[in-house]
Amino acid sequence: MALAKIRVVAAGATGKTGSAVTQALLGEDDIQVVAAVARRSAGSDLGQALGTGFLGIPVSDNLDAVLAEHQPDVLVDFTAPHVAGPHALAAVTRGVRPVVGTTGIPAEQIQRLEQECARRGLGAAVIPNFSFGIMLLAEFILRAAEVFPNLEIIEKHHQTKVDAPSGTALRLAQRLAERGHHNVPVHSVRLPGFVAHHEVIFGGTGESLTIRHDSISRASFGPGVVLAVRRVMEIDRVVYDLADLLS
Numbered sequence: 151m152a153l154a155k156i157r158v159v160a161a162g163a164t165g166k167t168g169s170a171v172t173q174a175l176l177g178e179d180d181i182q183v184v185a186a187v188a189r190r191s192a193g194s195d196l197g198q199a200l201g202t203g204f205l206g207i208p209v210s211d212n213l214d215a216v217l218a219e220h221q222p223d224v225l226v227d228f229t230a231p232h233v234a235g236p237h238a239l240a241a242v243t244r245g246v247r248p249v250v251g252t253t254g255i256p257a258e259q260i261q262r263l264e265q266e267c268a269r270r271g272l273g274a275a276v277i278p279n280f281s282f283g284i285m286l287l288a289e290f291i292l293r294a295a296e297v298f299p300n301l302e303i304i305e306k307h308h309q310t311k312v313d314a315p316s317g318t319a320l321r322l323a324q325r326l327a328e329r330g331h332h333n334v335p336v337h338s339v340r341l342p343g344f345v346a347h348h349e350v351i352f353g354g355t356g357e358s359l360t361i362r363h364d365s366i367s368r369a370s371f372g373p374g375v376v377l378a379v380r381r382v383m384e385i386d387r388v389v390y391d392l393a394d395l396l397s
């Protein structure tokens with residue numbers, strides 16, 4: 151007997167990142183994208199909106215209606231900071247597990263999400279960077295900071311990114327703070343030509359060490375989101391790092 155597929159609603163599926171991530175989800179046999187949410191292509195077919203040909207996946211601008219109609223297992227969200235928090239809460243209220251890539255969500259909304267997930271015993275993943283390279287960079291910089299406590303973070307993104315510093319840089323700074331490295335300076339660059347780039351520079355005596363990661367394509371976020379969609383079905387808390395889904 152075939153195993154049931156994980157039913158996914160993809161919010162922001164027509165955006166720069168959402169379209170790359172949705173293509174990755176569409177390529178997996180155990181995952182079924184049942185509907186998409188966006189504003190401009192609402193009423194059309196997702197495949198037509200993405201330019202890949204008809205897929206039979208409707209696009210709607212009403213997340214609540216989509217959740218009620220399709221009863222998915224997981225909501226994947228790559229929308230905008232003011233949208234993703236309410237989206238995730240609406241999902242959890244309906245028993246749907248959120249996998250949120252959107253960054254810049256206000257802290258009080260994350261806190262509410264944690265409370266709702268705890269109350270309902272539901273898992274969620276709110277992960278500012280789904281690339282495996284950033285997961286490794288986080289490990290490496292925590293080790294390097296033990297030897298070189300003087301460090302700064304530089305993040306570079308395309309000029310249309312709305313939040314600064316990046317959610318990834320803030321998460322790295324938070325993890326460093328948890329290890330006693332407080333108030334690490336973060337520098338943000340917004341210029342055409344960049345996708346998502348993070349580097350951490352350590353200054354020592356007569357030497358410096360740089361640990362750097364470059365997302366040169368938004369395809370870099372797909373495999374991590376696929377992993378999160380599968381693993382979020384098995385957890386009952388909110389996780390903030392891809393590494394937490396591998397352990």
Ligand SMILES: NC(=O)c1ccc[n+]([C@@H]2O[C@H](COP(=O)([O-])OP(=O)(O)OC[C@H]3O[C@@H](n4cnc5c(N)ncnc54)[C@H](OP(=O)(O)O)[C@@H]3O)[C@@H](O)[C@H]2O)c1
Pocket residue numbers: 161162163164165166167168187188189190191211228229230231233250251252253254277278279280281311346371
């Ligand atoms: N976690 C990660 O690994 C990762 C990686 C890259 C980016 N991100 C984050 O992902 C988010 C999206 O970035 P992006 O560059 O892909 O943005 P984008 O190109 O502007 O795409 C945003 C998507 O969300 C939809 N959307 C926006 N407001 C909406 C609303 N009120 N209701 C329904 N749909 C709405 C847009 O559709 P319409 O235009 O039709 O409304 C579009 O499909 C950002 O927060 C970014 O920082 C995360």
